[in-house]
Amino acid sequence: MTSMKKDIYGLLAEFDTPTELVDAANKVREAGYKKTDAFSPFPLHEIDEALGVKRTILPFMVFGGGVIGLLSGIGLQWFVHVWDYPILVGGRPYFSIVSFVPASFELTILLAAFTAVFGMIALNGLPQPYHPVFNVPRFALATREKFFLLIERKDEKFNYAETKSFMESLNPQEVFDVEE
Amino acid sequence: MINNANFDAPIADINRWRTLALGIGGVGSLVMLISFLLFEDQREDAMRAWLLGFIFWGGIGIGGLGVLLLQYLTGGAWGVVIRRIAEAASRTLPIIALLFVPLALGITNLYEWTHLIGTGDKVVDWRQPYLSVEWWIARAALYFILWGVMAYFLNKWSLRQDQTNDYATAVKLGEDSSKFSGPTMVFFVLVVSFAAVDWVMTLDPHWFSTIWGLLFAVGWALSFFCFAVALLAVLADKEPMNRILGSRHFHDIGKLMLALVMVWAYFNFSQFLIIWSGNLPEETRWYLPRMEGAWGVIGMLLIFFHFAFPFLVLLNRNLKRNGKWLAMVAIFILFLRLLDMFYLIGPSPRIAGHGAGFHLSWMDFVAPIAVGGIWLWYFFGQLIKRPLVPINDPFLENAIKHGKEH
Numbered sequence: 056m057t058s059m060k061k062d063i064y065g066l067l068a069e070f071d072t073p074t075e076l077v078d079a080a081n082k083v084r085e086a087g088y089k090k091t092d093a094f095s096p097f098p099l100h101e102i103d104e105a106l107g108v109k110r111t112i113l114p115f116m117v118f119g120g121g122v123i124g125l126l127s128g129i130g131l132q133w134f135v136h137v138w139d140y141p142i143l144v145g146g147r148p149y150f151s152i153v154s155f156v157p158a159s160f161e162l163t164i165l166l167a168a169f170t171a172v173f174g175m176i177a178l179n180g181l182p183q184p185y186h187p188v189f190n191v192p193r194f195a196l197a198t199r200e201k202f203f204l205l206i207e208r209k210d211e212k213f214n215y216a217e218t219k220s221f222m223e224s225l226n227p228q229e230v231f232d233v234e235e
Numbered sequence: 236m237i238n239n240a241n242f243d244a245p246i247a248d249i250n251r252w253r254t255l256a257l258g259i260g261g262v263g264s265l266v267m268l269i270s271f272l273l274f275e276d277q278r279e280d281a282m283r284a285w286l287l288g289f290i291f292w293g294g295i296g297i298g299g300l301g302v303l304l305l306q307y308l309t310g311g312a313w314g315v316v317i318r319r320i321a322e323a324a325s326r327t328l329p330i331i332a333l334l335f336v337p338l339a340l341g342i343t344n345l346y347e348w349t350h351l352i353g354t355g356d357k358v359v360d361w362r363q364p365y366l367s368v369e370w371w372i373a374r375a376a377l378y379f380i381l382w383g384v385m386a387y388f389l390n391k392w393s394l395r396q397d398q399t400n401d402y403a404t405a406v407k408l409g410e411d412s413s414k415f416s417g418p419t420m421v422f423f424v425l426v427v428s429f430a431a432v433d434w435v436m437t438l439d440p441h442w443f444s445t446i447w448g449l450l451f452a453v454g455w456a457l458s459f460f461c462f463a464v465a466l467l468a469v470l471a472d473k474e475p476m477n478r479i480l481g482s483r484h485f486h487d488i489g490k491l492m493l494a495l496v497m498v499w500a501y502f503n504f505s506q507f508l509i510i511w512s513g514n515l516p517e518e519t520r521w522y523l524p525r526m527e528g529a530w531g532v533i534g535m536l537l538i539f540f541h542f543a544f545p546f547l548v549l550l551n552r553n554l555k556r557n558g559k560w561l562a563m564v565a566i567f568i569l570f571l572r573l574l575d576m577f578y579l580i581g582p583s584p585r586i587a588g589h590g591a592g593f594h595l596s597w598m599d600f601v602a603p604i605a606v607g608g609i610w611l612w613y614f615f616g617q618l619i620k621r622p623l624v625p626i627n628d629p630f631l632e633n634a635i636k637h638g639k640e641h
Contacts, residue, residue: 100640118550145514153511156504 062235064187065090065207066218067194068227073099076202079225080105083204086221090210094188094203113174120170121163128159191231205233242475242622253615260608267605270598271341277596279586282345284598285337287580288606290435291573293331295462296610297430298455299324300386301423302463305456307389307409307416313487315634316479318625320463322393323617325386330613332379334606338434339372346371347586348440358441366440371433378430385419396627405627427452438583442521446506453502457495458572461565464488468562475623481638482556489555492565496549500542524582529593533578541571573603 070076076093083091084107093102102108132155136142141149176182188194188205197203204227206218222230271281303321306314343349348366351359364370389412396408428448436447464485470476510518525534545568554560581594624631 114550114552153508156508 064233064235067231067233068204068222069229070202077101077105090207092205094197116174117167117171121167124162124166128162187233190234242624244619244623245473246619249615249619256608256611263605278344280596282341284602288603290576292606292610294455295458296324296327296331298459304416304420307413312634312637316484326617327614381426424452453498461568464565465562468558471558484638485558485561486556489561493549496545530582
């Protein structure tokens with residue numbers, strides 16, 4: 056057994072097939088590891104469940120963004136047409152909610168869409184110019200034909216020797232040390 | 236990919252529903268007929284109530300035809316699992332045409348303009364001969380013929396796909412249906428638009444709205460989706476649908492319901508905004524009675540419960556994935572669809588004088604039940620004629636698998 060490295064980011068296991076990856080991910084979750092990640096050349100729907108990834112809160116953020124857009128649309132028009140500079144148009148009331156709807160609707164869509172795009176980017180931790188997994192040369196194959204499973208050192212259960220032997224028991228092609 | 240599994244409809248259950256529907260529909264129709272003949276002063280009420288029932292239930296059938304065209308164009312698992320219901324709805328055109336006959340016979344008791352021809356009413360006279368009884372009936376016949384042609388071919392090819400043993404033929408029949416549906420969709424929406432104008436908008440012959448037809452195209456599609464979800468939720472517990480339906484199917488159809496609820500509100504608001512901004516007497520006269528008293532309350536109910544409430548509720552992912560909950564929302568929307576039709580029909584000017592204010596007849600309750608009973612009886616009769624899914628559709632296996640996924 057190699058000596059414990061201080062500057063290690065985590066352990067990376069390589070698999071040949073998506074099935075092996077999902078099976079391994081299930082065992083990793085059952086073993087109690089939380090700070091994990093999986094890498095695959097194509098989307099695997101089962102992997103979220105296998106790794107115990109929680110559903111994103113993005114929809115609620117988008118809803119909130121929409122509500123803020125709606126209120127700011129109405130608020131802006133109220134400020135302009137009622138408070139700051141009221142002009143009588145065609146004998147209609149200053150606060151004509153009917154004519155406020157299109158602009159408020161557009162702002163609702165705009166802020167909801169912005170929240171969706173930028174919220175998605177932020178929740179994914181992007182932009183991320185550096186990630187330690189690329190220190191493993193074979194990780195480049197994750198975009199082509201290999202499947203990888205990562206357990207980070209930050210995980211509470213992480214113990215270099217134990218975790219490494221546990222990962223080797225999952226029948227990977229190889230287990231790599233990921234340097235920081 | 237020929238399936239040997241049995242996908243026949245649960246005939247015993249559906250036949251029970253058929254008998255019940257025919258009983259209720261038959262008694263209701265008889266009550267309507269007797270009331271029409273007996274109460275001469277209520278003939279206009281009777282005709283309007285029948286129109287209400289006809290537009291609501293006929294709309295589900297015609298909406299089914301539209302959704303049938305739509306799913307051939309878009310593809311997708313929801314289209315495969317809903318196709319046989321849409322086909323059965325499209326094959327109810329004969330009974331819809333039959334339910335239309337009372338409207339044609341009683342036309343002078345229903346439409347004010349039939350009494351305004353030649354009375355010096357400039358608008359009605361200028362619209363001759365388009366707005367004449369003969370042409371109105373001839374056009375209705377044409378609408379049914381055109382819809383009938385669309386429904387005929389799609390149903391014919393689908394049946395042939397069921398009967399073939401050859402994979403290539405099955406694929407080709409599906410492709411033919413898709414090719415046919417593209418241009419046909421254009422004509423379908425045009426025919427719906429003309430029909431909606433003829434049947435409902437001419438209740439007020441002096442008023443017009445150019446988005447009117449789309450209100451019905453969208454509304455009828457929504458009606459059909461809601462009806463189909465309610466039916467699927469019931470069938471989901473029984474053979475063979477319990478082997479087919481998954482929560483993702485409901486999820487997909489729920490998303491379409493959400494979209495249509497929004498489009499319904501969008502079109503209605505477009506119409507209102509333009510008329511409100513223009514503020515011209517010839518246009519606002521349609522909304523003025525609809526914003527007063529009980530009609531105004533119904534208008535607000537439609538905004539809150541035909542749009543806001545279903546919109547917010549249908550945003551929820553878990554609700555859309557649960558067939559029973561989604562069906563409850565669907566049935567709720569169906570009631571609001573009926574209220575929406577009542578809101579369009581009810582406040583229109585009456586032949587027997589412009590009796591101001593809210594008017595609700597007991598027949599407004601009986602007629603939709605009567606028409607519904609007869610329509611459902613015929614619909615279920617069509618539904619049991621074929622397996623509940625297109626058994627030779629090349630995408631059937633994938634469509635079933637899709638439903639079980641996330």
